[in-house]
Amino acid sequence: MTGPAVPAVPVADLPPDAALLDVREIDEWNAGHAPGARHLPMSELTARIAELPDHDPLYVVCRSGGRSARVVAYxxxxxxxxxxxxxxxxxxxxxxxxxxxxxxxxPEII
Structure with a gap:
């Protein structure tokens, strides 16, 4: 049984002014990230949820899309x-x- 569909967009269709939240770990972030993205590792999300940027919508990104899909669902x-x-x-x-x-x-993506 699968959960509800997670709203998603391919990178190519991101709006130019998209507010990005990068949920990768610090070593991944340091290796290379999108300019202007905010960093909040998935492992710290619940403890730091008050720090989420106030954007509608907020686009969540990780290395390949798996962790960000779980964060979006949550x-x-x-x-x-x-x-x-x-x-x-x-x-x-x-x-x-x-x-x-x-x-x-x-920069490189790890």
Whole structure:
């Protein structure tokens, strides 16, 4: 038995002003993330839920789309207007979109 469908959008269809919430862990974030994205690791979500950006909708991204889909399902159940980014940062990078790295080397998606 599967749960309700999670609202989702492919990277190619993201609005230019999309508010991104990156739920990957810190090492993944430091390796490369979307410019302007907010970082809130999935493992810290429930403890830091008050820090969610106030955007309608909020686009949630991870490495490939699995973790973000779980976060979207949870937040949608809490009444938040959220959309999963299909394919995650792997799809983002594959489409040649800009990446910013906080680490010492160039950006890469891990």
């Amino acid at each position: 937040l949608a159940g809490q009444g938040y207007p959220v959309v999963n980014v299909e394919g995650g940062m792997q799809s983002w990078a594959a489409q040649g979109r800009e990446l910013v790295a906080d680490g010492g080397s160039g």
